[in-house]
Amino acid sequence: MVDKKNPNYIRRQRAIARRKRQIRIRVATVTGIFVLFAIIIFATKYKGDFKRIFGGESADKTTEAVDNKKGDTTSEAATGSEDTTGEAVTDGSDASTEEQTAGVDVAEAARADSINVTNPDLSSKGSDWYDDAIFEPGNVTDDAYFDKVALIGDSRTEGLAFYCDVNNWAIMADKGLTASKALENDIVKLANGTTVTPIEALGYKEYKYIYIGFGMNELGWLYPEVFIDDYKTFIEEVKKVQPNAVIMVESILPVSASKSASDENINNSKITTYNGMLLDMCKEFGDVIYLDTASAVTVDGALPEEASTDGVHCDKNYNEKILEYIRKNTYVRKTAQ
């Protein structure tokens, strides 16, 4: 029988307990070191996955760019529209003072959009048409202008978007697109992966300058009046979504002389006729501008042969000429909508 009160026994038990404690501490230390190394190795191998799951990228893709399925990214999109065109003409007893003030207001508003309307360079202007009671011509002074621009059109608009060094405009274009298809076809890819029509895409952000370019794919139509009716319908829909935007209808670009001579539909004679109809349409609207971008690439009534491999789609150099025309020939409203 063990005498548990024996001092020697007690001393021995304490020594054993001490030794056990020391062993436990050593085991815990060794285990802890193993676990620590394991965590370090684990984290190093899978850091990529952790980064993807927990951090870094914005989870809210709806605040990112609007992408065209066939075109370019734009600057940020937001739900709803903001009215940033609140410039008002100030009241005054003196009419000339009022006009001067209004002029200053327009110039200031234009400057805010990176446009100069004070003695602008109009030397490159083609056969643009605009109501000078409503609009004032100007030059783009900085490519920040394109933050507020939407381009809508067919494959030539797509080519303009691809080949020009502007990355902040909204492109809503597709090969084969017509004015009527643009109302129905989901060709604009949003940042969240869904695709919508150009009209729906316009609803995601306020645009102040909208360029529209259709006609090439309608040249073969039996009734060109249907093309104009479709175009009018499209513009009406654009106005509903973007009531404050300056809408500019681009003239249809010419084709090369060789293409024109060989194609019974896609030829410069038809293009001239269609452009005349587009001009009349813009005059009928009154507040829609006819922008003669075709004049930037027309030589002797045709697209130069060197400008294109197929006589229809401009190469980089000639797309840059069209862009330059757009930069040199924009328009601002004289008064707020």
Added chain:
Amino acid sequence: MKKKLLVCLAMAMCLAGFAGCGSKEEKKTDDVSMDIHSVAKEIVDNGNFTDIAEINKDKGISQYSVGDAEIADAVTYFSSGATAEEVVIFEGATDADADKLLTAAEERKEDDYKTWQDYKPEEVSRVDKAVIKKSGKYVVFCIADDKDAVSAVIDKYFK
């Protein structure tokens, strides 16, 4: 006590062992390494292209449904709209990202087929010759007339 000690050490060893296991997705990407810009240029120079130019890569990438694939770099050459010609090389952040980009490239070919069938049917035969290749974290998508020449360039760099 000894049993407890043995159990603790065994657990710790197992944990270290799991940490040491590599993910089956984390393949070695060191085997293929290339300058995608010079390779794309070489493809363009040798592929008998008629209408192609380099465009801003973000514009080019926007033509693909890349989803959440992380793209380390990309180079994109597109046509003016006259032809279906295209050269795009993606460098994914990882092999797993490159797998997603490969899927995006395959979808791109299907989209191109539908587009050109409606728009310019004579380009469909060119789309049919599309070259889509992946090695490691690189994915190449190319529509050209000279499919064999394009493949030869790519195979030089892909192992």
